[in-house]
Amino acid sequence: MISFNQVCKRYPGGYEALKNISFDITEGEMVFVTGHSGAGKSTLLNLIAAIERPTSGSVIVKGQNISTLKGGALPYLRRNLGLVFQDHKLLFDRSVFDNVMLPLDICGFDHRESASRARAALDKVGLLPREKTTPIALSGGEQQRLCIARAIVNRPSILLADEPTGNLDAEYANDIMDIFKSFHQVGVTLLIATHETGAGALLGARTLILKQGELQSTDETTSHSTKLSNIDSQVAAYPAGSGQT
Amino acid sequence: MMNWLTQHLRALLFSLRRLLATPVANLLNVLVIGLALSLPMGLYVLLQNVQSLADRAVGTPQLSVFMNMGVGKDDIARIGRQLKQSEAVDHIEFVPREQALEQLKRSTGLADVIGGLTQNPLPDAYVVYPKRTDAQTLETLRDEVRKWQKVEHVQLDAAWAHKLESLLKFGRAALLILAVLLSIALVAVTFNTIRLQILTRRDEIEISRLIGATNGFIRRPFLYFGLLQGLLGGIAAWLIISLSLHLLNVGLIELAQLYASNLALFAPSAGDGLALLLFSACLGWLGAWLSVVQHLWRIESK
Numbered sequence: 001m002i003s004f005n006q007v008c009k010r011y012p013g014g015y016e017a018l019k020n021i022s023f024d025i026t027e028g029e030m031v032f033v034t035g036h037s038g039a040g041k042s043t044l045l046n047l048i049a050a051i052e053r054p055t056s057g058s059v060i061v062k063g064q065n066i067s068t069l070k071g072g073a074l075p076y077l078r079r080n081l082g083l084v085f086q087d088h089k090l091l092f093d094r095s096v097f098d099n100v101m102l103p104l105d106i107c108g109f110d111h112r113e114s115a116s117r118a119r120a121a122l123d124k125v126g127l128l129p130r131e132k133t134t135p136i137a138l139s140g141g142e143q144q145r146l147c148i149a150r151a152i153v154n155r156p157s158i159l160l161a162d163e164p165t166g167n168l169d170a171e172y173a174n175d176i177m178d179i180f181k182s183f184h185q186v187g188v189t190l191l192i193a194t195h196e197t198g199a200g201a202l203l204g205a206r207t208l209i210l211k212q213g214e215l216q217s218t219d220e221t222t223s224h225s226t227k228l229s230n231i232d233s234q235v236a237a238y239p240a241g242s243g244q245t
Numbered sequence: 246m247m248n249w250l251t252q253h254l255r256a257l258l259f260s261l262r263r264l265l266a267t268p269v270a271n272l273l274n275v276l277v278i279g280l281a282l283s284l285p286m287g288l289y290v291l292l293q294n295v296q297s298l299a300d301r302a303v304g305t306p307q308l309s310v311f312m313n314m315g316v317g318k319d320d321i322a323r324i325g326r327q328l329k330q331s332e333a334v335d336h337i338e339f340v341p342r343e344q345a346l347e348q349l350k351r352s353t354g355l356a357d358v359i360g361g362l363t364q365n366p367l368p369d370a371y372v373v374y375p376k377r378t379d380a381q382t383l384e385t386l387r388d389e390v391r392k393w394q395k396v397e398h399v400q401l402d403a404a405w406a407h408k409l410e411s412l413l414k415f416g417r418a419a420l421l422i423l424a425v426l427l428s429i430a431l432v433a434v435t436f437n438t439i440r441l442q443i444l445t446r447r448d449e450i451e452i453s454r455l456i457g458a459t460n461g462f463i464r465r466p467f468l469y470f471g472l473l474q475g476l477l478g479g480i481a482a483w484l485i486i487s488l489s490l491h492l493l494n495v496g497l498i499e500l501a502q503l504y505a506s507n508l509a510l511f512a513p514s515a516g517d518g519l520a521l522l523l524f525s526a527c528l529g530w531l532g533a534w535l536s537v538v539q540h541l542w543r544i545e546s547k
Contacts (some may be wrong), residue, residue, distance in 0.1 A: 051455065071545065072459075079457035089452050105255070107460045108248045150456070 001027045001158060002048055003191045007057035009043050009162035009213075016044040019213045021057070026201055027157075030180070031191040032200030034228035042086070044158045044210070048191065049081055062157070069183040082151030084161035084190075088143045096122070096146055097131040103154045121153040124145075125179060126200060141172030148179060152188075159183060161192045167198075177203065253331040260469035261444070274438055274474060280429050282525055285424035286513070287486050292416045294510050299409045308383065320395045321369060327393065329374055333386045337511065338372040341415040341437055345370065367374025368397060428528055431478065435471045435532025442467065443540050453546075458540055467537045468530055475529020481520040487512055 002025040009018040017040045025031050033041050041234060046052040047059050052068045064077060090099055100121055102116035121127045125145035127138075135143055147212040152158060161180070165173035183192055183202060192199070201206035209216040295324050312324065321339070328337050339349075345367045350356045373390075439465055444449065450463055494509050501508040512540045513521070 047272055049455070075454075075457045075459040075462075077457075078455065080458075083455060085455075089448075090453070093449075102453065103456045106453060106456060106462055107254045110251075153459075211428065 001025050001029070001062060002191065003058075003060040004038070004044075004047075005046075005058045007047065007054045007059055007133055009040070009052065010055045015213065018047075018054075019214050021215050023157055023208060023215065025189060025191065027189055028184075030184040030203070030208040031192070032203075032205055032209055033210060034195065034197045035192065035194040035216075036198065038212075039210040040073070040213045041195075041210055045162050045191065045193055048158075048160055050077060075106075079103075079154060080158060081155050082148075082154065082156035082159040084144075084147050084159065084164050086163040086166055088135075088147040090143060090150075091145060092136050095132055096127060096138070097133060099146060100150050100153050103150060107154065118153055118215060121149040124152070124176075124182075125149045131229045141168050141175070144168060144172070145174060145179070148176065152183065156179040156188070158189045163194060164192060165194065165196070167238055169226045175202070203228060252462070256465040257469045260473055264467070264473055271474070274434060275477040275481050277434055278475065278478025278525065279485055281430050282435075282478060282482035282521065283489075285420055285427055286482055286521055287489065288416070288420045288423060289517075290486060290490070290510070292413060292420060293513075295409075296413060297511075299413070299426070302538045304508070308375065308387060308390070309398060310371040310373060311368045311400065312370065313395050313396045314368050316369060316395050319449045320526050324393060324395065324500065325371060328371060328390070331386065333375050333377070335374045335376045336448050338376065338436060340370045340372060340494065342367045342369050356509070362380045390534075406483040428524075429526045431463070432532040435474060435529045436536045437534045437535035438474065439467050439471055440540070442470065450540075454544070463532070463541065464537045467533050468526040471531075471533025471536075472526050473529070475532075476522055476526040478529065479525030481524065483513075483518050483521060 004021050004023050007021045007099060008015045009103075010015065012222075021044070033044060035041055040148060043052065046062055047054055047066065049070060050061075057067075061077065062080060064073070066077075066083055069077065091102070097118060100118040101114055109117070119128060119131070122131055125148050127142060127145055127149060130138065130142070138146060140178050148161075148164070149162075159180075164176055166179070167177070177199070180190055180192065184205075310324070310328070312321065325337065325339065328334055340366050346359065346365050350359050351365070373386070375386060383401055387401050390396060391399045453463055490512050498509055503526050
């Protein structure tokens with residue numbers, strides 16, 4: 001589903017955000033990316049969504065090479081991705097409901113079908129009673145949940161979340177992790193970046209650990225029990241040493 | 246196909262709502278565009294009026310051969326034969342003095358003055374239609390006929406028409422320059438309006454791009470806005486011109502009545518008006534397109 005092959009990302013000025021990263025994520029897998037801030041987590045997610053392009057190496061998402069993808073094909077790739085942003089990126093000039101409608105409007109869905117889909121997504125994150133308010137009236141946790149609702153309303157096959165529980169207290173964070181777990185159960189591929197190192201282990205998911213742009217290890221917890229048995233072999237193909245540069 | 250239509254309809258409605266959301270600011274914009282367009286359009290209408298006046302006054306260039314007062318029937322026939330024999334002449338038309346007076350009464354509206362005359366002051370005349378209408382041929386013919394006996398005067402009717410024609414040509418050139426300059430102004434006005442809109446909706450554009458909006462989707466509402474604004478500006482220009490012509494005609498008709506004539510400026514035809522609307526809508530669209538494309542290009546090259 002997602003495949004990194006010797007990916008480097010160097011910014012103008014010489015700063016290397018990612019160094020020689022290789023890993024694979026199979027369909028339906030839930031994977032955590034952890035590391036301190038500045039370790040390259042956000043860059044890694046940005047490369048998948050083609051918000052940034054790799055300096056070298058290849059990033060393959062759903063069989064498409066991001067580094068050679070033409071500008072015109074980009075929107076159609078992104079429609080398959082659900083993006084949950086650290087800063088939510090909500091539109092405050094319109095209602096909660098209209099925020100969730102945006103991806104559907106972009107795809108040009110029939111209005112009635114869109115509306116019922118949007119309400120279903122809001123219901124899923126527990127915001128349906130607040131659909132008419134503006135996002136400014138929502139708490140931090142609610143805004144994050146709204147961002148998730150907008151990310152999933154398109155029924156994407158891949159969900160990328162950047163620090164989805166970043167500034168939230170434990171209770172909200174647990175709510176959100178529960179939501180992610182339910183997506184995992186219906187077969188969505190999830191990649192969640194977080195600075196909390198234990199989060200992945202807690203949910204029994206594979207964790208990629210980044211340290212100063214290098215992939216330290218791909219921890220696979222023993223409790224990782226999933227319907228997809230081929231994940232083990234995938235992980236084994238990329239041992240801890242893959243981050244050497 | 247349905248989907249495509251819905252998307253366009255949605256963008257159009259969205260732009261309309263945006264237009265109505267800030268009515269005063271948009272009204273001023275529309276007015277500026279209307280004024281900018283009404284200047285060249287007004288000049289165009291004026292030129293058309295002059296042109297039609299000129300067309301009514303002279304058709305093709307011709308010579309009028311006026312004979313002496315009290316010329317005999319024999320001489321009239323002789324001059325007619327001579328004219329017909331001339332190589333440069335295509336055909337001729339005899340205008341007896343009674344008929345000439347009658348025409349004058351009808352066409353100039355000087356019926357009162359003419360009615361007061363005790364005798365007909367007009368001579369018998371031939372109107373000569375030459376084969377070729379270039380100045381050289383006409384002048385040679387004039388000079389030749391002038392020497393004939395019993396010919397009082399030869400009038401080359403085309404001379405002042407030529408002068409008018411070159412004056413109109415000058416007017417058209419001025420019109421073209423004015424139209425080009427003010428079209429650029431219109432594009433600039435739209436460009437700036439759209440640029441401001443883009444700035445206030447920068448977040449929306451950024452987020453839309455992140456969740457899979459094509460450039461076409463992002464451009465669409467802005468393009469419709471530019472189109473609508475241009476169209477409304479065109480309508481404003483049409484109204485301004487119609488109103489101005491109406492006001493001018495009130496004065497002009499009064500003036501013409503003093504001369505017992507019916508002179509009035511005519512309004513632009515429906516075809517010209519629709520062309521104006523189409524033109525201004527296209528310019529609005531162009532201004533918006535330049536603005537959005539420039540903005541998107543700047544984002545993408547970042």
